[in-house]
Amino acid sequence: MAGKKKEASLQVAITNQGQWDELLATKGLIVVDVYQRWCGPCRAVFSLFRKIKNELGDNLLHFATAEADSVDSLQRYRGKCEPTFMFYGGGSLVAVLHGANAPLLQKMVLEQLEQEKRVMEQGAERKVEEELVEKDLGITHNEKVPVRKSYTIAVIKPDVVTHGKANEIIMKVQEAGFEITGQEVRMLTRAEAEDFYQHMAAEPYFRELVQIMCNGSSHILLISQSGDVIQTWRKFIDTATMEGAKGEVTDSLKGQCGAGMLSNALHGCSDRSQANRALALFFPSFRHAFAHLQDGAEESTVERTLALIPPAISREDIILRIQATGLSIAMKRELLLTEEQIRQFYWQHLQEDHFPTLLKSMSSGPILALVLSGLGAVKKWRSMLELQDVDWAQQESSDSLAAELVAHGEPNNLLYGSHTPNQAEQEIQVVFPPEQTLALIKPDTVEEHKDEILKAIQDAGFSILHMMAVCLSQADIEKLYRKLQDKPFFNQLVDFMCSGPCMALILSKFRAVHEWRAMMGPTDPCQARETAAESLRVHFGKDILHNAVHGSSSSERANEEIHLVFGDVCREENQASLLHEASATAEGEGSLGFPAEIAAPATRPWISGSKWMDGYT
Numbered sequence: 308m309a310g311k312k313k314e315a316s317l318q319v320a321i322t323n324q325g326q327w328d329e330l331l332a333t334k335g336l337i338v339v340d341v342y343q344r345w346c347g348p349c350r351a352v353f354s355l356f357r358k359i360k361n362e363l364g365d366n367l368l369h370f371a372t373a374e375a376d377s378v379d380s381l382q383r384y385r386g387k388c389e390p391t392f393m394f395y396g397g398g399s400l401v402a403v404l405h406g407a408n409a410p411l412l413q414k415m416v417l418e419q420l421e422q423e424k425r426v427m428e429q430g431a432e433r434k435v436e437e438e439l440v441e442k443d444l445g446i447t448h449n450e451k452v453p454v455r456k457s458y459t460i461a462v463i464k465p466d467v468v469t470h471g472k473a474n475e476i477i478m479k480v481q482e483a484g485f486e487i488t489g490q491e492v493r494m495l496t497r498a499e500a501e502d503f504y505q506h507m508a509a510e511p512y513f514r515e516l517v518q519i520m521c522n523g524s525s526h527i528l529l530i531s532q533s534g535d536v537i538q539t540w541r542k543f544i545d546t547a548t549m550e551g552a553k554g555e556v557t558d559s560l561k562g563q564c565g566a567g568m569l570s571n572a573l574h575g576c577s578d579r580s581q582a583n584r585a586l587a588l589f590f591p592s593f594r595h596a597f598a599h600l601q602d603g604a605e606e607s608t609v610e611r612t613l614a615l616i617p618p619a620i621s622r623e624d625i626i627l628r629i630q631a632t633g634l635s636i637a638m639k640r641e642l643l644l645t646e647e648q649i650r651q652f653y654w655q656h657l658q659e660d661h662f663p664t665l666l667k668s669m670s671s672g673p674i675l676a677l678v679l680s681g682l683g684a685v686k687k688w689r690s691m692l693e694l695q696d697v698d699w700a701q702q703e704s705s706d707s708l709a710a711e712l713v714a715h716g717e718p719n720n721l722l723y724g725s726h727t728p729n730q731a732e733q734e735i736q737v738v739f740p741p742e743q744t745l746a747l748i749k750p751d752t753v754e755e756h757k758d759e760i761l762k763a764i765q766d767a768g769f770s771i772l773h774m775m776a777v778c779l780s781q782a783d784i785e786k787l788y789r790k791l792q793d794k795p796f797f798n799q800l801v802d803f804m805c806s807g808p809c810m811a812l813i814l815s816k817f818r819a820v821h822e823w824r825a826m827m828g829p830t831d832p833c834q835a836r837e838t839a840a841e842s843l844r845v846h847f848g849k850d851i852l853h854n855a856v857h858g859s860s861s862s863e864r865a866n867e868e869i870h871l872v873f874g875d876v877c878r879e880e881n882q883a884s885l886l887h888e889a890s891a892t893a894e895g896e897g898s899l900g901f902p903a904e905i906a907a908p909a910t911r912p913w914i915s916g917s918k919w920m921d922g923y924t
């Protein structure tokens with residue numbers, strides 16, 4: 308694998324205007340990878356460049372990386388999401404390529420080098436392609452660089468819809484220059500309202516707010532505009548006015564239509580992460596289609612993707628490579644794939660001659676499944692995989708993932724990545740099935756520490772499906788802790804747990820039971836100090852009885868306890884959401900995003916819950 312040092316010696320790193328000017332004075336052809344600070348240079352092409360350099364050994368061929376944000380001359384390339392390769396000869400731009408298309412990049416490097424040599428050796432005219440830059444970016448010389456569109460979710464709340472004012476507001480929104488890209492009228496379920504307002508879960512008015520949102524239909528709008536639509540929208544709803552019945556201009560939209568602090572007519576997300584979450588909640592299938600609306604929308608969205616790594620690839624190596632792309636590993640597990648599962652993921656190879664070898668390799672041991680998360684994760688990971696098929700990857704000197712496979716005598720196309728954000732979410736659910744657990748914040752801890760604990764829960768990646776303050780009855784506590792009824796401290800425990808309200812939560816995550824118990828730490832905070840110093844019980848527990856939090860001890864217990872504390876509410880909602888999912892799947896593509904004929908239920912026994920076998924984790 309290429310170390311940083313090797314990379315630096317192949318590509319000159321340009322980080323300021325002075326270095327850029329110096330670079331352009333270099334004799335020969337310069338191929339510059341122009342990158343954005345948040346994503347770094349394109350590592351995927353590094354081995355290609357190294358191979359070309361090794362093969363040609365040409366002193367007139369130079370490679371460089373340049374950070375668009377730090378070089379004034381590259382201003383017009385700022386905020387671009389695809390890797391951009393610029394070719395310079397004699398200080399002039401001679402070609403541009405957008406995207407890490409390895410075969411095309413290789414072809415262009417060779418052609419441009421030949422051309423530059425003809426210019427230098429035979430006095431041929433250099434084709435300076437100034438216009439090319441603009442053409443490639445879709446703008447003309449005199450136009451300004453277009454400002455990117457951004458999006459947010461706006462909700463016209465039930466109170467306004469009930470009073471027949473929704474259409475008036477929608478007209479006002481359009482007049483103000485907001486583009487309504489998607490619209491849905493629907494009554495939110497309780498779970499959706501709770502999810503949507505999860506950032507307010509700790510507020511005393513949370514339940515009332517959720518109730519208001521479930522009282523009637525809302526208009527959910529996906530709105531977009533050039534620039535920062537999140538802020539513009541929030542400002543708009545606070546300041547725009549509507550005409551009253553007699554034509555007089557009255558209060559702001561919120562003020563005029565809203566009937567109180569909670570029934571305040573309109574919602575606007577307060578930041579990008581809220582907007583992304585709301586988009587995923589209300590327009591999940593739209594998310595991919597939406598990519599064309601704004602330049603690099605996918606890359607500016609934090610998304611998740613599923614990566615499958617074959618047994619032959621070194622785990623340490625792949626993790627280092629992924630980290631170098633700026634993506635983070637949100638979840639990982641080793642597991643053995645059944646033949647059926649391999650067929651599902653690699654259906655595009657089913658008819659190929661190499662399929663038997665692929666099948667053998669993928670079932671030769673545990674594969675590593677990863678959930679990668681970050682800006683444009685789907686595309687980023689796939690661009691690492693695209694290098695699998697090109698011939699040059701088979702060179703032993705090559706640094707690509709494919710070359711590593713080939714070096715192990717394996718086919719070079721074993722790595723897998725989801726193709727779209729929607730597909731990724733579905734596949735993640737299958738490979739990392741979410742589990743639910745009951746968490747309680749115990750009576751003496753709720754008031755003082757619930758916010759910190761809730762934050763820790765969210766930071767750890769749990770979804771909070773339900774949350775409520777609850778005074779558990781003596782009978783409930785006795786059921787909850789029935790296995791301890793012979794213990795000398797049992798009565799004390801029951802009294803303590805009945806001494807005030809607990810905060811009860813249903814948490815969801817892959818292996819939620821285990822993860823939540825690991826976060827809580829051992830029963831006794833004193834002992835926890837020795838073995839789990841960062842655990843919640845160390846931070847918030849007082850002693851073995853007053854140990855801050857409770858968590859179910861197994862998946863079965865979690866189901867029982869959730870039912871005990873939350874009753875039938877959840878069961879009804881689960882059934883409703885299952886029905887909703889079933890009808891959504893019936894309308895759309897196969898449930899993993901595979902073509903319907905391949906994803907027919909009979910060919911997907913594993914989706915309906917057949918076991919995924921863990922290897923070592």
Ligand SMILES: Nc1ncnc2c1ncn2[C@@H]1O[C@H](COP(=O)(O)OP(=O)(O)OP(=O)(O)O)[C@@H](O)[C@H]1O
Nearest residue numbers: 788796800829830851852853854856857858859860
């Ligand atoms: N020796 C003890 N003395 C007093 N209280 C105890 C003792 N052991 C356990 N408890 C209390 O009983 C609760 C249940 O005990 P259990 O053995 O099930 O521990 P746990 O599974 O870590 O905790 P929890 O069930 O609350 O998640 C503990 O959380 C603690 O409040």
